[in-house]
Amino acid sequence: GENVEQHPSTLSVQEGDSAVIKCTYSDSASNYFPWYKQELGKRPQLIIDIRSNVGEKKDQRIAVTLNKTAKHFSLHITETQPEDSAVYFCAFHTGGGNKLTFGTGTQLKVEL
Amino acid sequence: EPEVTQTPSHQVTQMGQEVILRCVPISNHLYFYWYRQILGQKVEFLVSFYNNEISEKSEIFDDQFSVERPDGSNFTLKIRSTKLEDSAMYFCASSEEAGGSQPQHFGDGTRLSIL
Numbered sequence: 214g215e216n217v218e219q220h221p222s223t224l225s226v227q228e229g230d231s232a233v234i235k236c237t238y239s240d241s242a243s244n245y246f247p248w249y250k251q252e253l254g255k256r257p258q259l260i261i262d263i264r265s266n267v268g269e270k271k272d273q274r275i276a277v278t279l280n281k282t283a284k285h286f287s288l289h290i291t292e293t294q295p296e297d298s299a300v301y302f303c304a305f306h307t308g309g310g311n312k313l314t315f316g317t318g319t320q321l322k323v324e325l
Numbered sequence: 326e327p328e329v330t331q332t333p334s335h336q337v338t339q340m341g342q343e344v345i346l347r348c349v350p351i352s353n354h355l356y357f358y359w360y361r362q363i364l365g366q367k368v369e370f371l372v373s374f375y376n377n378e379i380s381e382k383s384e385i386f387d388d389q390f391s392v393e394r395p396d397g398s399n400f401t402l403k404i405r406s407t408k409l410e411d412s413a414m415y416f417c418a419s420s421e422e423a424g425g426s427q428p429q430h431f432g433d434g435t436r437l438s439i440l
Binding site for chain 1: 356360367369370416428430431432433434
């Protein structure tokens with residue numbers, strides 16, 4: 214079945230440093246890869262997404278890269294700020310349906 | 326910016342009772358979803374709904390669960406004969422078009438506590 218591995222489970226960085234979170238997925242038919250940020254007790258919030266016909270996408274301090282051959286996709290946050298502290302979930306969508314399969318999450322802590 | 330809205334924000338129910346969780350998807354969206362998140366765990370897909378019928382459901386979505394779009398705006402999740410393990414955050418989501426690769430936007434969730 215569909216599966217996605219997400220690493221690391223926790224990540225602590227100093228303010229201003231970069232953070233990278235990686236995911237590996239199982240379904241080669243996957244064509245859509247969103248990233249969600251979830252603050253404590255709140256909704257998952259879509260922060261960036263990438264489709265399978267693109268290798269990289271950037272939105273200000275956030276970027277996502279996709280390697281379809283290796284079935285890897287990564288979230289990159291540059292110049293981290295305390296408000297970036299949250300749990301980040303990768304997800305993927307398979308071509309046969311509309312469901313999202315989520316990773317296990319990364320707790321990012323940005324320290325002053 | 327349009328948002329998915331969910332009510333109630335918190336529901337406390339005795340085990341064995343029925344609950345109905347309500348959602349108002351974004352108005353021009355055509356695909357609707359329910360997801361579940363047990364405390365401290367990942368988000369899990371329950372069901373997707375399009376054109377007034379279920380398009381896909383997970384193993385979690387057994388006969389205890391049902392969904393309905395009773396009117397032009399609401400989308401509900403009914404859980405019959407609730408169990409302790411049904412305690413979780415339930416998120417509704419919607420996306421704009423049929424077919425894949427469309428962003429799914431989540432509501433604030435309903436925290437369901439089964440006693």
